[in-house]
Amino acid sequence: MRVSKNLLEISRLSKRFGGLPALSEVSFRAARGQVTALIGPNGAGKTTLLNCLSGVIKPDAGEILFDGANIAGMSAPRVARLGISRTFQNLRLFPRLSVLDNVLCGLTVQAGDSFLEALLRLPGLRNRERRLKLTALEALNTFGLADKAALPAGVLSYGDKKRVEMARAFVSQPVLTLLDEPVAGLNPEETAQIAGLIRQMRMYGKTMILVEHDMEMVMGVSDQVVVLDGGCRIAAGTPDEVRVNPLVLEAYLGRMSLTA
Amino acid sequence: MRGWERAKFFVIRHRTGLAVWVLAIILLLTPLVVNNPYNLGILNLIGLYVIVVLGLNLFIGYAGQISLGHAAFFGLGAYGSAVLTAGYNFPAWPAMGLTAAVLALVALALGVPTLRLSGHYLAMATLGFNYVVHGVFVQWDAVTGGPAGLSGVPPLSILGFAFNSDIKFHYLVWTCALAALTLCLNLVRSGVGRGLAALAQDEVAAATLGVNVQRDKVQVFVLSAVFASVAGSLYAHYFGYVNPDGFSIFKSLDLVIMVVVGGMGSIWGTLFGVALITILPHFLEFFETYMDIIHGLILVVILLFLPQGFVSGLVDYFRMRVAKRRLKLGAVKGNTSL
Numbered sequence: 143m144r145v146s147k148n149l150l151e152i153s154r155l156s157k158r159f160g161g162l163p164a165l166s167e168v169s170f171r172a173a174r175g176q177v178t179a180l181i182g183p184n185g186a187g188k189t190t191l192l193n194c195l196s197g198v199i200k201p202d203a204g205e206i207l208f209d210g211a212n213i214a215g216m217s218a219p220r221v222a223r224l225g226i227s228r229t230f231q232n233l234r235l236f237p238r239l240s241v242l243d244n245v246l247c248g249l250t251v252q253a254g255d256s257f258l259e260a261l262l263r264l265p266g267l268r269n270r271e272r273r274l275k276l277t278a279l280e281a282l283n284t285f286g287l288a289d290k291a292a293l294p295a296g297v298l299s300y301g302d303k304k305r306v307e308m309a310r311a312f313v314s315q316p317v318l319t320l321l322d323e324p325v326a327g328l329n330p331e332e333t334a335q336i337a338g339l340i341r342q343m344r345m346y347g348k349t350m351i352l353v354e355h356d357m358e359m360v361m362g363v364s365d366q367v368v369v370l371d372g373g374c375r376i377a378a379g380t381p382d383e384v385r386v387n388p389l390v391l392e393a394y395l396g397r398m399s400l401t402a
Numbered sequence: 403m404r405g406w407e408r409a410k411f412f413v414i415r416h417r418t419g420l421a422v423w424v425l426a427i428i429l430l431l432t433p434l435v436v437n438n439p440y441n442l443g444i445l446n447l448i449g450l451y452v453i454v455v456l457g458l459n460l461f462i463g464y465a466g467q468i469s470l471g472h473a474a475f476f477g478l479g480a481y482g483s484a485v486l487t488a489g490y491n492f493p494a495w496p497a498m499g500l501t502a503a504v505l506a507l508v509a510l511a512l513g514v515p516t517l518r519l520s521g522h523y524l525a526m527a528t529l530g531f532n533y534v535v536h537g538v539f540v541q542w543d544a545v546t547g548g549p550a551g552l553s554g555v556p557p558l559s560i561l562g563f564a565f566n567s568d569i570k571f572h573y574l575v576w577t578c579a580l581a582a583l584t585l586c587l588n589l590v591r592s593g594v595g596r597g598l599a600a601l602a603q604d605e606v607a608a609a610t611l612g613v614n615v616q617r618d619k620v621q622v623f624v625l626s627a628v629f630a631s632v633a634g635s636l637y638a639h640y641f642g643y644v645n646p647d648g649f650s651i652f653k654s655l656d657l658v659i660m661v662v663v664g665g666m667g668s669i670w671g672t673l674f675g676v677a678l679i680t681i682l683p684h685f686l687e688f689f690e691t692y693m694d695i696i697h698g699l700i701l702v703v704i705l706l707f708l709p710q711g712f713v714s715g716l717v718d719y720f721r722m723r724v725a726k727r728r729l730k731l732g733a734v735k736g737n738t739s740l
């Protein structure tokens with residue numbers, strides 16, 4: 143069987159909220175091992191698209207082929223089981239759980255979900271828990287959080303929280319990771335850190351979809367850029383192509399500079 | 403030196419199991435100190451409620467749901483065993499098992515449709531369920547004995563050894579309570595438990611991590627119903643009779659108050675919550691007279707100031723404060739530690 147170059151093929155994806163279109167027949171592809179950026183002005187439908195991809199909401203029409211299978215309308219836990227992970231635009235950590243437990247939550251699928259086995263704490267489960275803990279600690283190391291493992295996630299700084307969410311999304315060795323504005327609200331130094339982590343993950347062969355407003359960062363880490371405006375795809379191409387596309391410039395005119 | 407280090411490591415690694423063993427030894431020896439039947443009776447009652455409230459606390463604290471009908475499951479367990487053994491001469495242990503199995507199905511039937519809805523539907527549904535069940539206990543004379551209830555429930559026995567005194571029942575009920583405690587501690591220290599803690603804090607995030615939110619909620623609900631049923635059966639065999647009084651919606655509220663005092667999701671706090679609420683009216687007459695008012699006040703005050711519940715609320719508060727202090731003092735390196 144031929145392995146397609148594209149891990150994800152979205153075609154004619156549409157979603158309306160109370161009659162207003164948030165996505166109108168959006169199509170694009172994301173290649174394996176690449177970072178595909180999804181940009182567009184506020185309200186363009188970027189988060190809505192990620193929500194459709196991750197099973198948080200069901201699209202009204204269209205196809206989402208993931209590794210050749212249509213996952214449009216699939217429930218979130220089933221999507222997670224296929225190896226798709228994500229972060230959220232507005233942090234969604236579990237504030238009362240420790241940083242380590244937050245990251246361990248990223249290994250829910252690997253931990254197994256048999257109630258009976260958990261109640262009886264059979265030896266197999268004990269060993270698995272030990273292995274998962276090591277995996278989680280490794281991820282904390284990679285994301286520079288090793289010394290904060292025991293702290294409740296709620297007390298961390300905003301930048302640290304963003305990285306905990308990324309560690310949680312990457313700890314399970316996902317096939318595809320969706321990042322919704324990972325550097326929004328961060329200072330330049332923290333932004334550079336996150337950009338470095340994204341590049342590092344790309345080096346490890348991870349496929350990512352990156353939603354981001356920070357153009358300098360987008361242009362620096364992406365292989366391909368897709369531009370949405372008002373729920374429609376208005377452009378797609380390499381960062382250099384998109385940067386000079388007149389449609390894109392018009393969509394952003396007065397809203398943001400693309401000179402980065 | 404090495405031996406000492408190793409012992410420390412052993413204690414830290416097995417702290418939960420060791421804590422359960424320490425509690426078991428304390429309870430084994432308690433009858434040496436607490437030897438009048440009245441006090442032993444209270445301790446037995448605490449054991450019974452611990453089983454119910456452990457399950458309820460998983461449901462409220464971990465699954466993040468609410469049930470105002472757990473006294474109904476407790477009562478159905480008691481009546482199931484009483485009717486089957488006193489009425490139909492059923493052997494006691496199979497009657498207990500059968501009752502629990504049936505109640506698991508009832509909880510499933512009640513949970514599947516209601517747990518899908520968010521908000522107050524579940525509180526309403528469980529409250530209504532309790533109301534109906536209590537009504538049946540009172541009205542269905544032919545089977546339940548009406549307001550007077552049923553008597554002649556035989557004590558439980560194992561291989562001819564009958565648990566027919568306060569001290570014998572002490573060992574039976576606390577064995578069951580410690581078993582329930584162990585099961586709960588096991589559950590919360592597993593991936594399933596983390597998933598439950600996660601979904602209680604953020605259902606959407608939990609779902610995208612692979613937590614089967616709907617199914618997990620129903621499973622915890624069923625588990626808590628089974629715990630309540632078993633405790634109810636033990637209750638019936640301990641007292642030898644059952645009547646509707648102990649299974650009204652007010653008892654359900656008391657159970658929720660026990661959870662709140664212990665703290666949402668705190669397995670160990672549950673022991674404290676149950677003990678406090680059970681003991682208070684017995685030792686302070688004042689409390690008995692104004693019990694409902696005081697329970698109401700406890701509930702309001704705790705939820706106003708410590709929404710996570712009393713014990714775990716305090717623990718959380720200090721954990722957060724210590725963590726913030728450590729962050730501020732720079733004991734933990736800043737976020738340039740990449």
Ligand SMILES: Nc1ncnc2c1ncn2[C@@H]1O[C@H](COP(=O)(O)OP(=O)(O)OP(=O)(O)O)[C@@H](O)[C@H]1O
Binds near residue numbers: 183190
């Ligand atoms: N759950 C919802 N219910 C109703 N309308 C929604 C919902 N989610 C999004 N929308 C609407 O859909 C449109 C697209 O929103 P979306 O959040 O996808 O934009 P976005 O591109 O992520 O914007 P931003 O850059 O501000 O995050 C907006 O008009 C928004 O108001």
Ligand SMILES: [Mg+2]
Binds near residue numbers: 188189190231
């Ligand atoms: Mg968005």
